[in-house]
Amino acid sequence: MGLQDISSYVAGHWVRPDSGAREIENAITGQAFARAGNATLNAGTMLEHARTVGGPNLRRLSFHDRARMLKALALHLGAHKQALYDLSFATGATQADHLIDIDGGIGTMLVFASKGRREMPDGHVYVDGDVEQISRKGSFLGQHICTPLQGVAVHINAFNFPVWGMLEKLAPALLAGMPAIVKPATATCYVTELAVRIMLDSGLLPEGALQLVSGSLGDMLDHLDCQDVVSFTGSTNTALQLRSNPNILQNSIRFTAEQDSLNGSILGPDVQPGSPEFDLFLKEVQREMTTKAGQKCTAIRRILAPQSSIDAVINALKARLSEITVGDPTQKETDMGALVSAAQKRDVLAKIALIASEAERVFGEPDTHPMAQSKGAFLPPMLFHCADPDNAAHIHQTEAFGPVSTIMGYRDIDHAIALLNRGKGSLVASVITHDPDVARQVALSAGAFHGRLYFNNRDSMGESTGHGSPLPHMVHGGPGRAGGGEELGGIRAVLHYMQRTAIQGSPDILSAITGTWVPGTAEVQAPAHPFTRGFYALMIGETIITASRTVTTEDIEHFAAFTGDTFYAHMDSEAAKRNPFFPDRVAHGYLLLSFAAGLFVDPDEGPVLANTGLDNLRFMKPVVAGDSIKVRLTVKAKTRRNDDYGEVRWHVTLTNQDDDRVAEYELLTMNSY
Numbered sequence: 001m002g003l004q005d006i007s008s009y010v011a012g013h014w015v016r017p018d019s020g021a022r023e024i025e026n027a028i029t030g031q032a033f034a035r036a037g038n039a040t041l042n043a044g045t046m047l048e049h050a051r052t053v054g055g056p057n058l059r060r061l062s063f064h065d066r067a068r069m070l071k072a073l074a075l076h077l078g079a080h081k082q083a084l085y086d087l088s089f090a091t092g093a094t095q096a097d098h099l100i101d102i103d104g105g106i107g108t109m110l111v112f113a114s115k116g117r118r119e120m121p122d123g124h125v126y127v128d129g130d131v132e133q134i135s136r137k138g139s140f141l142g143q144h145i146c147t148p149l150q151g152v153a154v155h156i157n158a159f160n161f162p163v164w165g166m167l168e169k170l171a172p173a174l175l176a177g178m179p180a181i182v183k184p185a186t187a188t189c190y191v192t193e194l195a196v197r198i199m200l201d202s203g204l205l206p207e208g209a210l211q212l213v214s215g216s217l218g219d220m221l222d223h224l225d226c227q228d229v230v231s232f233t234g235s236t237n238t239a240l241q242l243r244s245n246p247n248i249l250q251n252s253i254r255f256t257a258e259q260d261s262l263n264g265s266i267l268g269p270d271v272q273p274g275s276p277e278f279d280l281f282l283k284e285v286q287r288e289m290t291t292k293a294g295q296k297c298t299a300i301r302r303i304l305a306p307q308s309s310i311d312a313v314i315n316a317l318k319a320r321l322s323e324i325t326v327g328d329p330t331q332k333e334t335d336m337g338a339l340v341s342a343a344q345k346r347d348v349l350a351k352i353a354l355i356a357s358e359a360e361r362v363f364g365e366p367d368t369h370p371m372a373q374s375k376g377a378f379l380p381p382m383l384f385h386c387a388d389p390d391n392a393a394h395i396h397q398t399e400a401f402g403p404v405s406t407i408m409g410y411r412d413i414d415h416a417i418a419l420l421n422r423g424k425g426s427l428v429a430s431v432i433t434h435d436p437d438v439a440r441q442v443a444l445s446a447g448a449f450h451g452r453l454y455f456n457n458r459d460s461m462g463e464s465t466g467h468g469s470p471l472p473h474m475v476h477g478g479p480g481r482a483g484g485g486e487e488l489g490g491i492r493a494v495l496h497y498m499q500r501t502a503i504q505g506s507p508d509i510l511s512a513i514t515g516t517w518v519p520g521t522a523e524v525q526a527p528a529h530p531f532t533r534g535f536y537a538l539m540i541g542e543t544i545i546t547a548s549r550t551v552t553t554e555d556i557e558h559f560a561a562f563t564g565d566t567f568y569a570h571m572d573s574e575a576a577k578r579n580p581f582f583p584d585r586v587a588h589g590y591l592l593l594s595f596a597a598g599l600f601v602d603p604d605e606g607p608v609l610a611n612t613g614l615d616n617l618r619f620m621k622p623v624v625a626g627d628s629i630k631v632r633l634t635v636k637a638k639t640r641r642n643d644d645y646g647e648v649r650w651h652v653t654l655t656n657q658d659d660d661r662v663a664e665y666e667l668l669t670m671n672s673y
Contacts, residue, residue: 006036006190009200009212011049015041017215022186027092027338028328030375036189037215043223046181046211050152051227054179054208059148061206062123064640066175067116069204074109076202077195081106084163084194091162091188092338092377094329097292100469105164105195111472112171112494119491120175122639122646123515128500131510131518138520143510146498148177151227153497154220156242158233159185159340160295162192168472168488169231174209176497178229181220183213185234187340190214221245229254229497231487233297236260239483256496257483258476260399262423264302265467266416266442268433273312276458281305281432282313284456285405286320288468289381290336294403295344298428298468301399304416307409314385314407318363321381326371339377339402348379351400358392359384359406379403389419396422413438414445421449425480430454430467451478451486517541517636517651531602535638535646535671543634546599548657551587553625559591586622592629592663593617596654600633609645609670617665621656628657636666645670 003023007014020039023032058066077084085098093101120126125145132142153173157165166182173180184192196212199205213220221230224247232239232255239257242248248255265285271277288300305313329337339345349366364382371378381403386395389408396419410416420429420442429450431442434457443453452474456464470476475489487493503513507520523543526533530542560566568575569582576582593614602608623629637649648671654663 003032004034004190006034006193006214008038008041008214009196009210010041011045011211012207022215024187024190025341026090026376027340028090028330028376030342030377033090034190036186039216039218041213041215041218043218043220046213047152047220047223047228049208050179050181050211051150052208054206054210055148055150055152055177057206058174058177058179058209059124059150061177063116063120063126063175063177064122066177067113067120070109070116070171070175071113072204073199073202074106074113076204077109077198078106080198083198084191087194088162088191089330089337091159091191092293092329092340094334094337095332097329097337100164100291101161102163105161105167108164108168108472108488109171112175115490116175116494117641120494121515121637124177125514126495126498127514127516128495134504139506140504141507141510141518141520142502142504143514143518144500144502145514146495146500148498149227149229151178151225151229153178153180153229153231154217154224155180155182156217156230156232156234157182157184157192158297159187159344160292160297162188163195165233166192166195168470168476170210171472172488172493173229173497176494178497179209179211181211181213183217186215187344222247224248224251224253226251226253229256231256231485231496232483233258236481236483254496256477256485256487258297258427258478258485258487259481259483261297261425261427261478261482262301262396262399263298263426263428263430263467264304264420264423265300265430266410266420266432267303267305267309267313268431268435268438269306269413269416270433270435270438271306271309273309273316275434276461277432277434278316280456280458280461282316282320284430284432284467285317286324287466289321289383289403289405290324291468293336293339293379294381294405295339295401296468298470300405300430300467302395302419302423303405303407304410304419305407307411310385310407310409314362314383317383317407321363321383324381326369326378326380328376336381336403337378339379342377344401345377345379348400348402348404351398352382352384352404354394354398355384355400355404355406358388358394359386364403383407396424413441417442417445420446423449423481425478425482425484426450427470427476427478427482428452428454428467430456432456434458449479451475451482511541515540515637517634519651523634529602530633530635531608532604532606534607535640535648535673538635538638538648538671540635540637543632544600546631546633548628548630549595549599550628551591551595551623551625553585555591556585556587556625559588559594563588563590565590582622584624586624587627589619589663592619592623592654593665595629596631596652596663599629599631600652607672609672612647612668612670615649615666615668617663619663621660621662623656623662629654629662633667641670645672647671
């Protein structure tokens with residue numbers, strides 16, 4: 001049977017590999033089964049198609065439209081994931097590994113879809129931060145906004161996660177409104193190609209939003225400009241080569257790298273053998289050494305334990321690792337499959353030779369393990385012990401990207417932190433401890449060297465996600481050796497594909513740009529009470545001003561008796577006067593809010609379905625008996641939520657008889673269309 005052709009998707013067409021294609025081997029058998037690469041791909045054509053077709057098509061959609069698209073794409077992938085599972089075995093991955101890559105990627109896309117709907121506006125401009133009043137009277141204001149870059153996101157992904165690695169970059173780019181050209185590692189591009197075909201066949205993506213390069217990018221980086229973004233995951237050497245591209249440097253093109261990382265895990269000095277934390281530590285290390293055959297950018301490469309516990313940890317890890325079955329990943333009894341290729345296996349063996357010059361291998365024999373004679377890229381888990389980590393160099397500088405980890409002892413927590421930081425930057429470091437003081441010391445002394453700190457113990461282990469699991473809600477990246485980049489992190493990831501711009505102007509100008517009412521913007525007089533008007537009928541800036549209500553001593557005392565809030569400032573005139581904030585007995589703040597609702601609410605059944613909360617509540621000036629209050633109610637923003645109703649954000653200001661502000665807040669209601 002001939003080799004399977006892995007195609008690229010260029011400007012709306014699938015392009016098969018040509019004579020310059022590279023063969024791809026099955027990790028289990030070592031036999032070539034596919035080929036990918038086309039030397040004639042036109043980078044200019046792909047970039048032009050993304051910029052002139054994909055970008056405009058995406059930017060016509062609102063953030064919420066794009067979020068709904070992401071959700072639909074994720075669900076469509078989920079309905080077809082069995083095909084991805086079946087194909088992924090050829091990468092050497094087990095079914096458990098597939099859940100991390102495929103289900104994890106789909107889950108990541110769903111999180112961005114959800115965050116896009118909940119945390120971004122139903123519009124085209126993302127408002128970043130509060131309005132800045134940069135003039136005395138408020139007629140000239142400042143505001144930061146973010147808008148999509150008008151170029152293309154070039155995503156260069158690693159071999160170990162052909163689905164998650166694509167989707168964790170693609171989801172925030174599409175949500176931002178930026179088209180993507182995805183270039184997976186050739187060794188596993190066949191899985192990515194299938195995932196791309198599934199998404200394109202769904203018909204959910206606008207034309208030009210997604211293209212695929214199976215094979216080399218050619219000279220694409222030479223044709224990028226200031227509106228483009230490059231996001232890379234892979235080795236340090238490749239990252240250096242790419243980021244040094246003269247065109248990238250000359251045009252200050254955004255370049256994000258997630259690269260080699262000598263992640264460490266500390267067994268806290270408070271942890272004793274036999275404790276829940278000790279068993280948890282062993283479980284975490286074993287899992288990180290063997291999941292994906294250790295081919296994870298977040299895997300534990302350095303194990304740090306108190307010197308007094310080294311022997312106990314080594315013996316316990318050896319016992320656990322001896323239970324790992326290495327073999328054909330299609331078999332249910334297999335715990336750990338193959339490395340991705342023979343080349344990757346050779347690279348790992350070369351790296352462990354360096355590690356072995358400073359550490360003793362205490363578990364795992366690559367030449368004699370049960371799969372040693374297989375043609376597949378199999379290696380056993382290998383554990384090394386470095387007795388002198390202070391004078392070692394390779395164990396702090398060399399990442400064997402496979403099932404390899406080195407254990408070393410530390411004297412005290414300061415020594416452990418110093419060893420941990422010798423990795424010169426990692427994606428994640430973990431600490432298993434039940435001592436909050438240890439956790440705080442590590443956070444303060446090691447936080448600057450690591451993109452994520454994972455603390456776990458008996459209290460959290462039942463729901464914890466694991467040392468090696470980057471979550472879409474939290475940043476993924478790290479300083480120094482880890483690449484200095486940042487991905488994921490919720491909406492932060494979306495902003496990597498947008499430009500933050502400071503806008504300055506009058507309140508009316510800012511309101512027109514952002515689609516949000518700004519204090520000082522001209523008010524729109526409502527033709528009827530706004531609570532009687534449907535979601536779409538309401539206009540931004542629509543305002544009513546209520547009649548006044550006088551607050552009496554009887555009101556204050558009745559509220560105190562009814563609620564039980566008899567705080568002295570409401571009940572005792574002399575005590576209140578001794579308080580620097582109050583001139584006399586004052587009305588309860590929540591009494592004022594209740595009176596405000598009574599002033600602006602229309603009581604009849606209508607479009608307002610529910611009050612869902614208050615934001616940014618501030619009490620500015622006390623109200624005493626005899627003062628009167630009135631309310632200014634303004635439509636600040638509107639957000640569609642589903643097919644039946646949307647959220648209206650109202651700006652509410654309470655003023656007294658002198659027009660001084662006494663309270664201010666934002667009211668949230670759900671309104672039918």
